[in-house]
Amino acid sequence: MQTTENKGLLIFFYVCIAVFSVVCLVPFVLAVSGSLSTESRIAAEGYSFWPRGFTLETYQFLFGSKAEQILRAYSMSVLVTVLGTASAVLVTTAYAYVVSVKSFRFKNVLAFFAYFTMLFSGGTLPWYLLSTKYYHLDDKLIGLFVPYLLSVFLMFLMTNYFRSIPHEIVESAEIDGAGHMRIFFSIMIPLGRVGLVTISLFYALQFWNDFYLPLMLVSDQELYTIQYLMYNMMANIQFLASGNAAQVGGAIIAPPLETAKMAMTCLTVLPIAILYPFLQRFFVKGIIVGSVKG
Amino acid sequence: MTKKGWFSLLLATSFLLSACSQGNNESANGNNSSPGSASPSAENGTEAGSDLAPAKLKIVLYGDESNRMKELAKTEFYDVVKEEINAEVEFQFLPWTEYAGGKTDLMLSTGEDFATYTDSNYMVKSVAKGLYTDLTPYVDAAADLGKNVDEASFKAFQLGGKQYAIPVGNKPNSAEFYSVLVRQDLLEEVGMTEVTSLTQLEEFYDKTHAAHPELVGFAGTDARRMLLYDYTDKNLYWQNEFIALDEAAQDDQIISWFESEDFKNYANLMRGWYDKGIIPKYAATNTPQLQSDWNSGKAMIWSGTAARPFEGAATISQAVPDAKLVNYFLGEGRPKISRGTYSSAFFVSAAAKDPERYVMFFNLLQKNQELYDLFAYGIEGTDFTLDENGRLTKLTTDALIPDWLLMNKNFMRFDNTVPDDFIAEYKAWDDGAIISKGAGFNFDNTPVKNEETKLNGVFTEYMAPIGSGFVDYETAYPKALERLKSAGIDKYIAEYQKQFSEWYAGKQQ
Numbered sequence: 001m002q003t004t005e006n007k008g009l010l011i012f013f014y015v016c017i018a019v020f021s022v023v024c025l026v027p028f029v030l031a032v033s034g035s036l037s038t039e040s041r042i043a044a045e046g047y048s049f050w051p052r053g054f055t056l057e058t059y060q061f062l063f064g065s066k067a068e069q070i071l072r073a074y075s076m077s078v079l080v081t082v083l084g085t086a087s088a089v090l091v092t093t094a095y096a097y098v099v100s101v102k103s104f105r106f107k108n109v110l111a112f113f114a115y116f117t118m119l120f121s122g123g124t125l126p127w128y129l130l131s132t133k134y135y136h137l138d139d140k141l142i143g144l145f146v147p148y149l150l151s152v153f154l155m156f157l158m159t160n161y162f163r164s165i166p167h168e169i170v171e172s173a174e175i176d177g178a179g180h181m182r183i184f185f186s187i188m189i190p191l192g193r194v195g196l197v198t199i200s201l202f203y204a205l206q207f208w209n210d211f212y213l214p215l216m217l218v219s220d221q222e223l224y225t226i227q228y229l230m231y232n233m234m235a236n237i238q239f240l241a242s243g244n245a246a247q248v249g250g251a252i253i254a255p256p257l258e259t260a261k262m263a264m265t266c267l268t269v270l271p272i273a274i275l276y277p278f279l280q281r282f283f284v285k286g287i288i289v290g291s292v293k294g
Numbered sequence: 295m296t297k298k299g300w301f302s303l304l305l306a307t308s309f310l311l312s313a314c315s316q317g318n319n320e321s322a323n324g325n326n327s328s329p330g331s332a333s334p335s336a337e338n339g340t341e342a343g344s345d346l347a348p349a350k351l352k353i354v355l356y357g358d359e360s361n362r363m364k365e366l367a368k369t370e371f372y373d374v375v376k377e378e379i380n381a382e383v384e385f386q387f388l389p390w391t392e393y394a395g396g397k398t399d400l401m402l403s404t405g406e407d408f409a410t411y412t413d414s415n416y417m418v419k420s421v422a423k424g425l426y427t428d429l430t431p432y433v434d435a436a437a438d439l440g441k442n443v444d445e446a447s448f449k450a451f452q453l454g455g456k457q458y459a460i461p462v463g464n465k466p467n468s469a470e471f472y473s474v475l476v477r478q479d480l481l482e483e484v485g486m487t488e489v490t491s492l493t494q495l496e497e498f499y500d501k502t503h504a505a506h507p508e509l510v511g512f513a514g515t516d517a518r519r520m521l522l523y524d525y526t527d528k529n530l531y532w533q534n535e536f537i538a539l540d541e542a543a544q545d546d547q548i549i550s551w552f553e554s555e556d557f558k559n560y561a562n563l564m565r566g567w568y569d570k571g572i573i574p575k576y577a578a579t580n581t582p583q584l585q586s587d588w589n590s591g592k593a594m595i596w597s598g599t600a601a602r603p604f605e606g607a608a609t610i611s612q613a614v615p616d617a618k619l620v621n622y623f624l625g626e627g628r629p630k631i632s633r634g635t636y637s638s639a640f641f642v643s644a645a646a647k648d649p650e651r652y653v654m655f656f657n658l659l660q661k662n663q664e665l666y667d668l669f670a671y672g673i674e675g676t677d678f679t680l681d682e683n684g685r686l687t688k689l690t691t692d693a694l695i696p697d698w699l700l701m702n703k704n705f706m707r708f709d710n711t712v713p714d715d716f717i718a719e720y721k722a723w724d725d726g727a728i729i730s731k732g733a734g735f736n737f738d739n740t741p742v743k744n745e746e747t748k749l750n751g752v753f754t755e756y757m758a759p760i761g762s763g764f765v766d767y768e769t770a771y772p773k774a775l776e777r778l779k780s781a782g783i784d785k786y787i788a789e790y791q792k793q794f795s796e797w798y799a800g801k802q803q
Contacts, residue, residue, distance in 0.1 A: 125404065215392075216397060232389045235390050236357050
């Protein structure tokens with residue numbers, strides 16, 4: 001009796017999940033098929049699940065004129081993601097550890113400072129001033145990740161994680177003569193591995209998808225990331241097509257518009273899509289563990 | 295919270311505030327010092343560069359930076375500018391989304407030292423905030439440019455008698471979009487020779503549609519200028535989407551376009567075009583496709599400008615090698631109207647250390663044929679060749695300093711596919727044209743900023759579809775008008791009229 005009930009419920013859930021995942025999948029399928037279609041047929045007939053008039057023209061257009069640039073931007077993105085994630089995780093866990101140490105007097109003050117920036121921000125202008133005039137982050141590689149080194153939300157997530165580690169372990173280490181460095185690197189980091197992977201994933205996604213920092217701080221093409229390159233191309237194509245170009249100047253170019261957008265989407269999403277299934281278990285685990293113990 | 299906590303908070307806040315105010319001071323200082331530093335060398339601006347102290351210039355351009363541009367910026371461009379005006383020039387490219395806003399705004403407000411191009415709307419906004427350098431004392435440094443750019447173009451970038459931007463470009467551009475650009479090859483194919491009226495235009499469409507049903511008619515959604523001869527007796531010229539001037543009347547009256555009878559007649563005409571299929575059905579949702587279709591030779595007509603027959607032919611001929619484009623007006627007897635012959639204008643940020651040197655750089659852009667060739671086309675032999683008639687063959691497709699920006703009829707070169715008679719016609723295009731009576735007027739939108747934002751929303755959502763014939767005037771207009779009223783069109787028009795009348799009266803004196 002109970003098993004059939006369970007079975008029914010299970011089937012129901014599976015159907016729900018299946019429907020949901022199909023809904024999630026549809027845009028991707030449309031993007032891939034759109035990127036492989038001819039521009040004119042997309043315009044005339046709209047998108048479809050199967051490419052309309054299969055062609056690789058759009059990719060040829062993207063790679064043909066910009067192959068070298070795209071490749072460079074790709075490696076820059078990878079570099080920024082790796083460097084950024086590594087340093088962000090280090091900074092975040094260090095801050096989180098300090099805030100989580102029970103005996104530390106100023107832990108609440110530090111926590112409040114971080115929390116304060118969640119509620120109030122100085123705005124774009126002071127931020128830009130600080131980054132360029134004081135920290136001189138413009139046109140430098142570090143400018144592409146340093147401003148994002150501490151995500152307060154992830155820091156608190158990590159703090160909670162550290163707090164969930166039994167205090168007795170830390171105490172016994174202290175009795176054995178371990179300092180904070182030792183405790184942090186030899187106990188907290190290994191025990192907090194799941195949380196670490198979770199925030200790493202969040203950071204990696206953020207660095208990979210970011211085009212705001214290059215837009216604001218970079219003018220040297222060598223430092224363009226793939227997302228910014230795509231943003232740049234799209235912005236210019238759209239401008240040329242909008243007719244404003246005619247008012248400003250009268251430039252005439254015929255870029256493959258809709259299909260180009262789709263091809264760019266595919267190009268930028270691809271690495272994340274490939275990586276995700278392998279890392280997904282950490283994501284789920286991290287959130288579940290956090291929810292039980294947090 | 296503990297006392298210490300509050301103390302730290304206070305400390306942090308004061309740091310933050312001081313950081314911000316320091317930035318303000320910096321830009322304010324730049325602002326104050328620049329007019330004061332009007333250097334004594336203003337008179338001898340065109341002298342050789344070696345007499346000048348070294349300077350650094352940053353020129354911001356919008357769009358993609360081509361590889362060739364990147365190379366030249368570090369070599370020939372750099373060397374020439376160094377030699378001519380002893381300045382080290384650096385080019386920075388931004389996406390078009392940052393034009394007149396975005397990062398350009400940030401760079402201006404944070405007191406960066408740079409120059410880039412502007413339009414009059416952005417100029418008015420930025421000058422009100424004190425972000426542009428007043429270039430009046432340095433205009434003499436652009437003496438060579440002054441010979442090749444129209445006097446009226448300079449006036450268009452003056453506010454309160456002060457020159458805030460230096461115009462570049464000089465191209466015949468009267469009656470922009472008032473003519474119909476017709477695919478002459480199709481016209482001849484269906485046995486016609488010319489199009490001089492709406493009736494003939496529709497006849498052309500019918501015949502071509504019968505022969506080539508796959509072609510779209512008009513590759514645009516806005517035909518208010520080219521159809522002018524058929525829906526009104528006035529010689530209308532638009533200040534913006536909402537306001538038009540009648541150039542035939544010698545007065546300061548502005549016309550609220552969407553509330554006029556003319557708009558009604560125009561909308562009905564366009565509805566007819568839409569029903570008939572001259573404007574394709576997809577146009578309502580996919581405007582970019584229109585241009586794409588035109589460029590690939592899949593449309594019969596487009597709005598014309600002086601330069602489009604040869605600018606456009608270059609693109610279309612890839613798809614249709616024997617395509618021929620000709621401009622026609624659908625009526626006659628109304629003078630062509632011009633806003634001025636400039637392409638754009640360069641401003642200098644308020645924080646610039648040496649505004650005069652920037653002006654000297656702008657001067658180089660339009661100084662003589664040699665420099666024009668270099669900046670627009672590159673190096674002869676490497677980037678382009680010239681035949682004995684001075685016709686141009688480009689050896690690279692990479693764009694340098696955008697040629698639409700520099701385009702000057704005194705210097706520009708044509709490739710050898712452009713017939714001589716067309717060049718003659720092009721250069722004479724502006725003959726008999728009048729400068730709009732609104733040219734040089736810049737509306738200060740601060741008092742009606744909210745209204746303007748709302749009106750722009752109403753325009754996109756309600757008025758543009760009516761104007762393009764996507765919806766029927768009779769059924770859609772009452773509601774659209776109601777929205778327009780509640781968005782504050784009356785206040786907006788009244789403010790515009792007030793400012794325009796004041797300015798107009800000042801001009802008459």
